[in-house]
Amino acid sequence: MKTFTYAKAETPEAAVGGFAQDAKFIAGGTNLLDLMKLQIETPGKLVDISRLDLAQIDEREDGGLTIGALVPNSDLAADPRVIAKYAVLSRALLAGASGQLRNKASTGGNLLQRTRCYYFYDTGSKCNKREPGSGCDAIGGVNRILAVLGTSEHCIATHPSDMAVAMRALDATVLTLKADGDRRRISIHDFYRLPGDTPHIETVLEAGELITHIELPTPPKGKQTYRKVRDRASYAFALVSVAGVVSVEDGRIASASLAFGGLAPMPWKNDAVEAALVGQVPSDAVFAAAADALVADAKGFGSNDFKIPLVKRTLIAMLRELTSVEGAAS
Amino acid sequence: MHFTINGQSYDADVDVRTSVLDLCREHLGLTGSKKGCDHGQCGACTVLINGRRVNSCLTLAVMHQDDEITTIEGLGQVGNLHPLQDAFVRHDGYQCGYCTPGQICSAVGMLDEVKKGWPSHVSGDLTDPAFDDAEISERMSGNLCRCAAYPNIVDAIREVAGAEPEGRTAAEKDETMRSELKQGALV
Numbered sequence: 001m002k003t004f005t006y007a008k009a010e011t012p013e014a015a016v017g018g019f020a021q022d023a024k025f026i027a028g029g030t031n032l033l034d035l036m037k038l039q040i041e042t043p044g045k046l047v048d049i050s051r052l053d054l055a056q057i058d059e060r061e062d063g064g065l066t067i068g069a070l071v072p073n074s075d076l077a078a079d080p081r082v083i084a085k086y087a088v089l090s091r092a093l094l095a096g097a098s099g100q101l102r103n104k105a106s107t108g109g110n111l112l113q114r115t116r117c118y119y120f121y122d123t124g125s126k127c128n129k130r131e132p133g134s135g136c137d138a139i140g141g142v143n144r145i146l147a148v149l150g151t152s153e154h155c156i157a158t159h160p161s162d163m164a165v166a167m168r169a170l171d172a173t174v175l176t177l178k179a180d181g182d183r184r185r186i187s188i189h190d191f192y193r194l195p196g197d198t199p200h201i202e203t204v205l206e207a208g209e210l211i212t213h214i215e216l217p218t219p220p221k222g223k224q225t226y227r228k229v230r231d232r233a234s235y236a237f238a239l240v241s242v243a244g245v246v247s248v249e250d251g252r253i254a255s256a257s258l259a260f261g262g263l264a265p266m267p268w269k270n271d272a273v274e275a276a277l278v279g280q281v282p283s284d285a286v287f288a289a290a291a292d293a294l295v296a297d298a299k300g301f302g303s304n305d306f307k308i309p310l311v312k313r314t315l316i317a318m319l320r321e322l323t324s325v326e327g328a329a330s
Numbered sequence: 331m332h333f334t335i336n337g338q339s340y341d342a343d344v345d346v347r348t349s350v351l352d353l354c355r356e357h358l359g360l361t362g363s364k365k366g367c368d369h370g371q372c373g374a375c376t377v378l379i380n381g382r383r384v385n386s387c388l389t390l391a392v393m394h395q396d397d398e399i400t401t402i403e404g405l406g407q408v409g410n411l412h413p414l415q416d417a418f419v420r421h422d423g424y425q426c427g428y429c430t431p432g433q434i435c436s437a438v439g440m441l442d443e444v445k446k447g448w449p450s451h452v453s454g455d456l457t458d459p460a461f462d463d464a465e466i467s468e469r470m471s472g473n474l475c476r477c478a479a480y481p482n483i484v485d486a487i488r489e490v491a492g493a494e495p496e497g498r499t500a501a502e503k504d505e506t507m508r509s510e511l512k513q514g515a516l517v
Binding site: 006050078090097 | 349369370373376382385388389390440443446448449450457468469473
């Protein structure tokens with residue numbers, strides 16, 4: 001690990017004020033320290049935000065929740081309000097990492113996790129995300145875990161988070177404090193960037209911009225669930241995952257919000273999937289049309305081709321579950 | 331820097347890059363916590379910080395100067411074992427023993443999470459999780475055992491949690507093994 005200077009921030013304002021060009025904020029540190037040990041991240045300064053007063057979950061008058069950026073993943077998953085109204089978020093969090101990691105990892109940090117692409121981690125490989133302009137060894141390499149949607153000729157990495165997939169299905173909003181003191185609200189749908197020719201830039205956050213809260217809107221109608229397919233039963237990243245919120249009224253799908261993990265450089269969402277469902281009487285043919293819409297532009301890179309049929313089947317299985325009259329999903 | 335570990339105060343002049351694990355092992359002589367992967371994947375380094383289980387390899391000592399850190403040495407000692415340490419011995423919940431301190435610290439934290447009603451990935455009802463072997467396995471999945479002593483680890487944890495064994499009890503399994511040994515099946 002390269003050395004760095006360390007500063008503990010007492011307030012969000014002091015945290016952004018103490019930021020430097022080569023600085024990083026550190027909260028749980030479970031991803032950042034791992035990457036620093038491998039010298040993939042080499043910040044010259046760490047601004048410790050772990051003790052800021054941003055670890056509460058507050059209920060708003062509109063029924064939604066405002067989640068402090070430092071709420072640990074464990075606490076968020078176990079919060080009775082989250083379980084009761086946003087079960088897809090609890091399910092997604094519990095499907096990720098281990099008990100130890102969830103105890104340390106923060107809500108804000110989870111959104112900013114870096115990819116687990118092997119070539120990003122292997123400093124002997126070419127990786128445009130780690131070293132812009134160096135090339136991509138994943139394309140044409142061992143890419144079984146990598147993306148089939150939203151890729152570019154420069155990068156096929158996937159975003160690793162489960163939580164962020166649920167946040168997209170729930171239309172979350174990211175609240176930030178900028179270095180100049182301005183605050184802004186960023187829809188989760190606008191938060192991530194596709195790789196294009198700058199895969200090292202993953203979000204719209206500016207240098208020194210601090211995530212302070214994540215807002216969940218008024219709880220959605222319908223059933224919610226999270227389905228994750230992975231190589232082992234626990235403690236593994238998703239090959240594909242689906243976060244779903246679907247309501248059925250008078251025998252027809254009244255609303256649907258579906259987001260996908262393991263497929264793309266960002267938690268994925270495609271309005272065409274929902275358009276294929278809303279207003280329809282639930283049936284396997286309708287579900288298959290939605291699944292076809294999801295993968296219309298999908299492109300495999302050899303060893304990850306299987307993800308395309310896998311996510312279709314996963315989506316169809318989830319839609320059966322969420323639209324069934326019996327067996328309410330939680 | 332100043333630290334509180336197992337109820338004792340320590341002053342240590344350590345580099346800012348030092349993890350809680352390296353602080354304990356390399357600077358304070360607390361070598362119970364083990365370094366397996368040093369990347370948060372194996373759980374051998376698990377300690378309790380303010381009662382919560384965390385990977386001590388993935389957190390900086392400098393960030394925990396005001397916290398209560400508990401390592402395996404703080405849970406029990408020879409002659410005065412923690413109930414989980416005692417159960418691991420009786421159930422033979424290890425072979426080489428390298429992962430054991432992390433397993434036990436993790437199990438202490440995990441049982442506290444169960445007591446608080448926290449659900450897990452395998453909980454059918456998020457508001458009322460059951461406590462069975464599938465729950466123990468899921469909740470302990472951050473602790474790897476290369477010797478694969480998992481069945482006996484689950485037995486030890488289940489006993490301390492006061493849950494009923496599923497299927498055959500450990501005594502019944504022992505009996506089966508003894509009779510197979512007699513028949514030469516395992517030779």
